Structure formats: C-alpha cells, structure tokens
Amino acid sequence: MSDEPDHAPDHAPESETGAPGVTVWRAMRQPPQRFLLSSRPWRAWAYLLSGALVGLAAVILLAVLTVSGLLLSVVGVDLVIKLAATFGIPVAALERRRLRLVEPVPVPDPHRSLIGDTRRGRLRTRLRERSTWRELGYVVVFGPVLTITGIGVALGLTFAVVLTAAPLIVWGTAPGSVMIIPGQAVESPLHALPATAAGLLGLALCAYAAGLLAGAQVKSTVFLLSPRDEERQVVELTRSRARLADAFEAERRRIERDLHDGAQQQLVALTMTLGLAEMELRENGSPTTELVSRARGEARLALTQLRDLVRGIYPQVLTDHGLDAAVAEIALRSPIPVGVDIDLPRRLPDAVETIAYFTVTEALTNAAKHSDATEITVVGKLRKGRLTLVIGDNGNGGAVPSAGTGLQGLADRAAILKGRLVVSSPVGGPTRVHMEVPCSA
The missing domain is CATH 1.10.287 (Helix Hairpins)
Structure with a gap:
C-alpha cells in the first residue's frame, strides 16, 4: 500500500481554536485510487472498531458505578457517585490518544495540574472543572454511538470481505455447496468472481463510509474534549x-x-x-x-x-554533590545547632534541589534572626516521587510569610513546580516549614 497521502500535504492546519483539522476528510477529496491505496481507510476502520470496544466498556462501567452509587447513597456513601462523575476523565484521555489513529495533531489535556496531596482533594478539584462534566457527557452520549457505529462498520466489512473471498471459499469447500445468493449455489470458483467484484466495491464503499464517520467523530471529540x-x-x-x-x-x-x-x-x-x-x-x-x-x-x-x-x-557544592551535602554545609555555618536528616536515594532535578536548598537557607536565616531558637531540625525524604522537606525550630514563633521574610517568594516558586510550602508558626512557637515538590514537575 502507498502511504503518499500520509505526508505533510495532508496534514490539516490547526484552526483558530487550536483544534486539528479533519485530515481524513481532506484525504477523501483526492483521487479514489490514492485514497483507497493509502493507509487512511485502515486507520479509519481501526479508529471506528476500537471505538466500539471503548464505547461498550465505558457504558457498562459507568452504569455499574452509577447504580452502585445510587444504592450506596441510601446509607450515606456518596464517594462512588463522585467517582462515576469523574469516570469520563480516563475515557477522555484514551479518546484523545485514539485520535492519533486518524489525526496528526494531538489534542491537549484541558485539565490543570493537581497540587493537593489527598485523594479527596484531587477529587474535589476535578469536580469543579467544566471539562470534567463535558467528558462525562461525552461518555453518556457518545458511548452508545461509538458502539453502534463500530458494530455497523464491522458488519459491513465482514460482508464485503466474505464477498471478496468468495472464490477462495468455494475452492476450499465442495463446489455447489456455497450459496452467495439465497437459493442459488455456486458451482465453481470462476462463477464466484462477480461476488468478488461486488465485494471490492463494498470495501471501497466501506472505506469512504468509514472516512465520513471517523471525521464526524473527530469533530465531535475535538469539540467536547479539547480545552476552551x-x-x-x-x-x-x-x-x-x-x-x-x-x-x-x-x-x-x-x-x-x-x-x-x-x-x-x-x-x-x-x-x-x-x-x-x-x-x-x-x-x-x-x-x-x-x-x-x-x-x-x-x-x-x-x-x-x-x-x-x-x-x-x-552554591557550588549543590551542583557538585547534591542537596544533602549542600544542606549539611549551611548547617555547619549556622549559629544555632542544626540536626540534618536528609535521605535521598538519588540526585533530584536541578529545579527541585534549588528550591529545597533556598527554602532551608531562608528558614535557617529567619530562625537565627528572629526566633531565639536553640535547636533546628531539617528532615528531607523522597516518597512516591515527591520531595518532602520539613524545617522546624523550638523558637518563639510568630513568623508570617507575607511579612517580607522571603518565604512567600519561595512558596510562589514551589507552586510553579506544582508543589506547595506551608508555614506553621504560632506565637510562642514552635515554627515548622513544610514543603512538598514533585520531582517530575
């Protein structure tokens, strides 16, 4: 098969909204031999047939979650209902990946990054996003549509393939025992050649029908699942x-x-x-x-x-030896005794090491200037791909991040890396600076 239509001229430019053009429709405007001998019909068939499986599984799972949630809501358990509401998120992510079968331009994820550290916090954030409800509507509306469309294409393809392979079927079985037209047996493979011609015509029609249906699904999917x-x-x-x-x-x-x-x-x-x-x-x-x-x-x-x-x-030591060595060095220069417990199995990304180092530096500086503390502890761990850093002292507390201590700027920089910085410093002490930063940010 020739893949000429798959080259750059067929790639539709992005629209004003950023959504990719319907490439398969552009390919269908070419001469029939170019379209039929390209990979576009095969991609359209794969897209529609896989959509039938995805749609059927999504509808069944959503129905199970909804019914389970309604039954459990009687006893006050609404978590399953919330899970059902967010069920469209993974389905939509899969649909955006499946679009690559027929579209060269990827559709971006409309969801913003999560910063919360608890599952319920992430769930609440997702439930507040409009894209979550659009994706749920996509599953409810297009789940049955994808299933029915895929089954229809599968039946049409099966019938066309059977007609095309009629001579082989007749040759492989006893002559006169195969009936292509009801009531009329085929006596030899030669007599089945008209069925092959009809089958080839059916395959061509299936290719164009699949292109039209795939393009319609692409338009709907991009409209509902792309970011506003x-x-x-x-x-x-x-x-x-x-x-x-x-x-x-x-x-x-x-x-x-x-x-x-x-x-x-x-x-x-x-x-x-x-x-x-x-x-x-x-x-x-x-x-x-x-x-x-x-x-x-x-x-x-x-x-x-x-x-x-x-x-x-x-600090050069941060570049050469990593966060644990750099923190140990500034702890030695601190006028207040500092206990350091940083256990890192590997080097962290530069941005993560930098924000962690300057968080420790700022916390030690503030403690030395304002806290009257006699002891400081620095604990750092790497858990599930997130750096957790805790700096505490036994001083008199009262630290306010917005009062020009530099902690507010560090909190903003941590937020850029999808992390967070929390300061707990009641009057009378103690002060505790807690920072979490994902190392994949």
Whole structure:
C-alpha cells in the first residue's frame, strides 16, 4: 500500500481554536485510487472498531458505578457517585490518544495540574472543572454511538470481505455447496468472481463510509474534549511562569559564575599583591606599612563577603554533590545547632534541589534572626516521587510569610513546580516549614 497521502500535504492546519483539522476528510477529496491505496481507510476502520470496544466498556462501567452509587447513597456513601462523575476523565484521555489513529495533531489535556496531596482533594478539584462534566457527557452520549457505529462498520466489512473471498471459499469447500445468493449455489470458483467484484466495491464503499464517520467523530471529540480558551490561558500561564523561573535560575548561575571567575579571582590577586607589598615595606621600615596592612585586611574581608555572596547566589557544592551535602554545609555555618536528616536515594532535578536548598537557607536565616531558637531540625525524604522537606525550630514563633521574610517568594516558586510550602508558626512557637515538590514537575 502507498502511504503518499500520509505526508505533510495532508496534514490539516490547526484552526483558530487550536483544534486539528479533519485530515481524513481532506484525504477523501483526492483521487479514489490514492485514497483507497493509502493507509487512511485502515486507520479509519481501526479508529471506528476500537471505538466500539471503548464505547461498550465505558457504558457498562459507568452504569455499574452509577447504580452502585445510587444504592450506596441510601446509607450515606456518596464517594462512588463522585467517582462515576469523574469516570469520563480516563475515557477522555484514551479518546484523545485514539485520535492519533486518524489525526496528526494531538489534542491537549484541558485539565490543570493537581497540587493537593489527598485523594479527596484531587477529587474535589476535578469536580469543579467544566471539562470534567463535558467528558462525562461525552461518555453518556457518545458511548452508545461509538458502539453502534463500530458494530455497523464491522458488519459491513465482514460482508464485503466474505464477498471478496468468495472464490477462495468455494475452492476450499465442495463446489455447489456455497450459496452467495439465497437459493442459488455456486458451482465453481470462476462463477464466484462477480461476488468478488461486488465485494471490492463494498470495501471501497466501506472505506469512504468509514472516512465520513471517523471525521464526524473527530469533530465531535475535538469539540467536547479539547480545552476552551480560558483553560488554554491557564495552561499557558503556568508554562510562562515555568519559563520565567528557568530564566531566573539561568541568570543567577551566570552571575555566580561571573563573580567566581572574575571579581573573586581579582580580589585574590589583589590580596596577594598587597601581602608582597607589606613584606617589602616592613623590611625597609616604611611608615606606610600599617596602611598597606590595613588595605590587605579590607581586601580579605571583601573577598570573604564576596565568597558568601557567591555561595548565597548558587552554591557550588549543590551542583557538585547534591542537596544533602549542600544542606549539611549551611548547617555547619549556622549559629544555632542544626540536626540534618536528609535521605535521598538519588540526585533530584536541578529545579527541585534549588528550591529545597533556598527554602532551608531562608528558614535557617529567619530562625537565627528572629526566633531565639536553640535547636533546628531539617528532615528531607523522597516518597512516591515527591520531595518532602520539613524545617522546624523550638523558637518563639510568630513568623508570617507575607511579612517580607522571603518565604512567600519561595512558596510562589514551589507552586510553579506544582508543589506547595506551608508555614506553621504560632506565637510562642514552635515554627515548622513544610514543603512538598514533585520531582517530575
């Protein structure tokens, strides 16, 4: 079979709403030999036949969930009803994947990412989305339609294939025992050739009928299961925030690299030069020795401050050795004793390590400045692909993220990574900073 119609000229451009054009309808406008000898009819048949199985299974499962929910609602159990309401979500996801059989342009998922950490929280979020109810309506309306359409196409294809293979059927059985037309037996394979011609014509008609039906289903599926404009804006906003966060991290690393390789090295050279000058002047008994010595001390102080600044911008130990080593290093510099318990089986993505490191840094800085704490603990675990980080102290509490402590900015950055940061700091203490970030974000 030739696949010429499957090349780029057949790919329909996206419409103004972002939905893909009906490619199979475009292919049907070509000369019949090109369409019939391409892969389009086979894809349309596969799409419709698989739709019959999906539609039948979806209708049966939805009916079972609905009936079970109604029966259990008598005793106050409504969870099954809520599950039935969200049943369209996995079916819709499967339908968007099945569209790739006949459409080259994928349909995006209209649902926004979930941040809640409990199943009931995720369920409540999904029930508030309009796309969830559109998908449920799709299952209710198009489940039977997909089933009936697929069965009709299967029967038509079966009949056309039987007619096309009539000579082989007659040859493989006793001549005169096969009746293509009721009451008239076929005496030899040669007499079955007209049935083959009718079967080939039937296959051609089935190909065009399948193309029309598949295109109609594509239009309906795209209309119901693709995101609306407001849903697209939410997705694009999330992506733009992620791009801004990536650009911010890249710029911070560039500044750290420039300071480390430029100004820091020059200060080191200046300190060494002043040291040599001090030695020379001291040997000659010059009265300017004390001035040079003071200048050398100020240069060393500036170098120390610059090193602390570079370490605060982006620590090299975080890049080289990971989060656990970086947190252990800042714990050693803390004026308050810090107990560190970070158990990570592997390195985490750069963005996750960065937000976790600066969360610990900000929490330790705030504790040292405001809490009067005598002990701080840092615990980090990786569970089910999510980094859980808890920083606690025994200070006097009263921390407010919106009061300019830097925690609000960290919470915003965690939200970009589909995570969350929660601060619990009642007056009188203790203070507890809890952060969760999925490592797949």
